[in-house]
Structure formats: structure tokens, C-alpha cells
Amino acid sequence: MADAVKVDGNGYEVVFNVGGNITRVHTSAELPTWFVPINGSIVGGIYEKAEAYFRSGENTYASLNYGWPSEAAYSLNVPSVDFSTYTQSATQLTAWIQNAVAIHEAVVIYTSPSATSLVPNHCYSLSGITTDANGTLWVSLRNPWGFDDATITVDTLIAQCPNIFYTP
Secondary structure, eight states: OGGGEEEETTEEEEEEEETTEEEEEEEESOOOTTOOOBTTBOHHHHHHHHHHHHHHSOOSGGGGTTOOHHHHHHHTTOOOEEEEGGGSOHHHHHHHHHHHHHTTOEEEEEOOTTOSSSOTTOEEEEEEEEEOTTOOEEEEEEOTTSSOOEEEEHHHHHHHOOEEEEEO
């Protein structure tokens, strides 16, 4: 993603490549006050700001609502895969998550409209998986808002998060 964001005079240029069609979006250097840099990097915030304009031309963060992470990956020409948690057993999903964490894949969890332990109709990034002393598997999720991160069981993940997106 960093290759798609370039410093451009008073702001940034973000390059979107959708189906081989290149579109360049220019943004100011200002980010919302609620933006929290990830590991000191603002690239994600700059990209999100440009995507807000590019996606619908509205140039508002509200235009990002109700989209899919695969749309963002596609606009950056990044291959991605979506799959349903409902087609996986807890054992299969746990093994897949442990592997994804071990090889540092970018993994995004989508929540269902009826989610109760997480924000409904929202996305979280997968940040880890642990096993407690009782053998219960816990999945750590990062909220892109920079607050309200969550740790849930794999069973809760299957029940409340119907889809997983990742970049292989």
C-alpha cells in the first residue's frame, strides 16, 4: 500500500489501479483528529481519505460505510480472498488463523448486522490468537477506529463474523 501513496506538494497522491485503469487522487496532508497512526505510519489514513473521495466522489468519510475490504484491495490492485467462517469448523478456522498470524497475512474480519460482542456491520483486523489455561482459543481484533479493540473466542468469531478477507 505504501507504494500507492506518494508525497505531492501540499499533500499526497494516491494511485488507484482498478482493472488496469489508473486513477490518481490528490488529498491534503490533514487527517481527522480521531485518526490514530498504526505503528507510527499515516499511510493507512492517507489511503482511507483518498478512498473516501475515489469510491463515490462524495469526498466524505461517510462514503466508506457499507463497503467491503476486498473493494479497497481491488482499487490498489492487491489480490485478495474472501471466505465464509460458516463453512469452517472451529478447528479448521483456528488452524487457518494461527497460520495467517504466523506468516503475517493481512486479515480482516467482517461482523454481521446482529453482532453483539463487536460493532455490527464493521471490520476489524486480526492481530493475534492465544490459548488460555483452560484451552479456550481467543482471537484478538483491532478496531480501525483506534479504540474498542476486542478479544473474542473462536466460537464467537464464527457466530458473529460471517466473512474473512485476506491478502495471500
